[in-house]
Amino acid sequence: MFMWGSMIDATAGGAPRAPLRTSDVAHATGYSVQQVRDLERLGVIPPATRSPNGYRSYAPIHVHALGAYRGIAAAIGAVAARRLLTELREQTVTEAAAAVTSIHAGLARERDEALRAQAALHAIQAEGSFPDGEAADDAMTITELAAALGVRASTLRFWEQEGLVTPDRVTSLRARRYGLAAIRQARIVAALRSSGYGIPAVSGVMSSLDGLGGVAEAERMLQHRLDQIGGRSVALLRASADLAAVVSAPAG
Known part of the structure; x- marks a missing residue:
């Protein structure tokens, strides 16, 4: 001391x-x-x-x-x-x-962002695993998903390019279709990115995504961030x- x-x-x-x-x-x-x-x-x-x-x-x-x-x-x-x-x-x-x-x-804003991301992950965990079969009504277009997440469509395309989100391709125009699994991926990515995590860290979580395991790892990262903000x-x-x-x- x-x-x-x-x-x-x-x-x-x-x-x-x-x-x-x-x-x-x-x-x-x-x-x-x-x-x-x-x-x-x-x-x-x-x-x-x-x-x-x-x-x-x-x-x-x-x-x-x-x-x-x-x-x-x-x-x-x-x-x-x-x-x-x-x-x-x-x-x-x-x-x-x-x-x-x-x-x-500024620290309060960072804390609020991390808490919002944490709440989003809790909601994803509460939903449990998605069934193998997905109804067409459950899918979203890139415009719909971008609006739901509060990001630009170009952001979703970038996440796809980085291997973070994997949409389906349908129609002769090869338009993107986001099923429930892809929507969950995008929600996890959005939660981590909104709390300040860079692409490499998010990629590490998404590459290990297995059932809800990836959500648990994202949760651990966000709790660590909250602890860091508290220390600061x-x-x-x-x-x-x-x-x-x-x-x-x-x-x-």
């Missing part, structure tokens, strides 16, 4: 403490000395002051900034976190608060105090 609080609270209720050395900041945050220097160079933390002999001198705000960076990086990725921390120092408190709120909102949200919450210190710090 990192000692962010102890390094910062040492200034409370007494004379100002001596400036922090690079090694002090590294020890307080769990980063290496080189990482502290690199993150300063990248603009994640404000530039350190320099003593006459050229040594860096840091302050508690640098420890706060690195604590905030750790949480934001866990939530949205290192590249986006570096950009955000650089921008926050140039913004008003209101603008900075809005930027942080947007991260929480907790990391952002843990960074809240450090973020508040960063956005409230006087300019300059």
Whole structure:
């Protein structure tokens, strides 16, 4: 566990403490000395002051900034976190608060998408296996299926090209006909894609589809995604105090 609080609270209720050395900041945050220097160079933390002999001198705000960076990086990725921390120092408190709120909102959207996909998979599981014989009335055209799934017809053609969905071909024009098995395939693909899974991951599920086994694997993937989103949200919450210190710090 990192000692962010102890390094910062040492200034409370007494004379100002001596400036922090690079090694002090590294020890307080769990980063290496080189990482502290690199993150300063990248603009994640404000530039350190320099003593006459050229040594860096840091302050508690640098420890706060690195604590905030750790949480934001866990939530949205290192590249986006570096950009955000650089921008926050140039913004008003209101603008900075809005930027942080947007991260929480983005995580909430991802969670909602995963939950909707999970609900769709539950519905597919509840339906059970499809019979070998399918009535003509149960089939759908590509336009009908695209509308039902809320995707473009071109998306269904792409999924077919990638081997994710296998429709029947009927009529002299070779028009696509989606029977119940193909409809189920498309629903599983749509559920996973809507939750952010790439084609390779979805392909892995579909290639192992056997009865309801593929649905169970898709369910496992979505639960894993929900767990990841939860972890990212907790990391952002843990960074809240450090973020508040960063956005409230006087300019300059």
